[in-house]
Amino acid sequence: MTFVVVEGPEGAGKSTLVRWLGTTLRAAGREVLTVREPGGTPIAEAARKLALKSRHDRAFAAELFLFLAARADLVERVIRPALADGQIVIADRFGLSTIAYQVAGRGLPQADVEAALRIATGGLTPDLTIVLDIPVAVGRQRQQVAGKVKDRIEREDDAFHTRVREAYRSASGPGIIHIDASQSKKAVQDTAWRAVAATTGRALSLRGV
Numbered sequence: 675m676t677f678v679v680v681e682g683p684e685g686a687g688k689s690t691l692v693r694w695l696g697t698t699l700r701a702a703g704r705e706v707l708t709v710r711e712p713g714g715t716p717i718a719e720a721a722r723k724l725a726l727k728s729r730h731d732r733a734f735a736a737e738l739f740l741f742l743a744a745r746a747d748l749v750e751r752v753i754r755p756a757l758a759d760g761q762i763v764i765a766d767r768f769g770l771s772t773i774a775y776q777v778a779g780r781g782l783p784q785a786d787v788e789a790a791l792r793i794a795t796g797g798l799t800p801d802l803t804i805v806l807d808i809p810v811a812v813g814r815q816r817q818q819v820a821g822k823v824k825d826r827i828e829r830e831d832d833a834f835h836t837r838v839r840e841a842y843r844s845a846s847g848p849g850i851i852h853i854d855a856s857q858s859k860k861a862v863q864d865t866a867w868r869a870v871a872a873t874t875g876r877a878l879s880l881r882g883v
């Protein structure tokens with residue numbers, strides 16, 4: 675029914691916001707499915723392990739196709755059925771992550787990646803994409819404080835993560851909004867909520883939740 679994606683660099687607060695939106699929308703009586711990319715099906719979880727945890731060196735194109743394999747399975751087997759069932763689906767990362775990390779970060783050619791992305795998603799695009807913006811150092815510090823073990827991509831240097839951040843900051847198009855994620859959680863949630871309420875087309879009140 676409505677497909678919402680939360681995007682942004684590491685430590686921006688995506689998972690925190692996805693959890694809060696899910697809880698708040700359910701409290702408002704909506705049926706909600708939250709998913710995290712890569713992952714969410716047995717195939718996608720296996721691809722996640724290979725993409726993020728495996729010690730083996732790989733071609734950047736191989737990394738791309740691991741993320742796309744995960745996405746293809748999640749879209750066909752989980753996201754599309756939930757949307758068809760009338761649910762609101764909120765995803766922690768989607769196609770913009772691939773543009774930010776594999777195109778801006780790794781340097782793969784944008785037009786080719788976009789074509790491959792269309793195959794993986796079957797053309798599914800979000801109704802709303804919330805891009806959280808955070809300076810690289812602040813995101814890293816938040817992850818450190820949270821005790822997160824760095825994955826293969828998080829171990830990349832600051833230049834890589836700065837390219838990723840800039841790709842996110844320059845993202846524009848239908849349904850894409852940007853939020854300064856260095857604000858308090860409440861300020862981020864309030865702005866995100868207004869955008870979600872406008873997109874779902876129903877007056878959702880914050881009172882009582």
Ligand code: Z5A
Nearest residue numbers: 684685686687688689690741771772775816820827858859
């Ligand atoms: N990847 C890719 O390369 N290509 C693709 O196509 C896809 C993914 C789909 C997935 O990692 C990796 O895969 C990712 C990109 C790559 N690697 N990197 N970088 P993941 O799923 O394990 O992790 P992540 O997506 O990077 O998320 P994260 O590091 O866990 O960050 P987050 O979800 O944005 O943040 P959080 O967990 O919600 O918050 C982090 C901490 O900050 C936590 O303690 C919160 O309480 C705190 N927080 C949150 N918001 C605030 C505010 N507003 N103020 C203060 N503190 C806050």
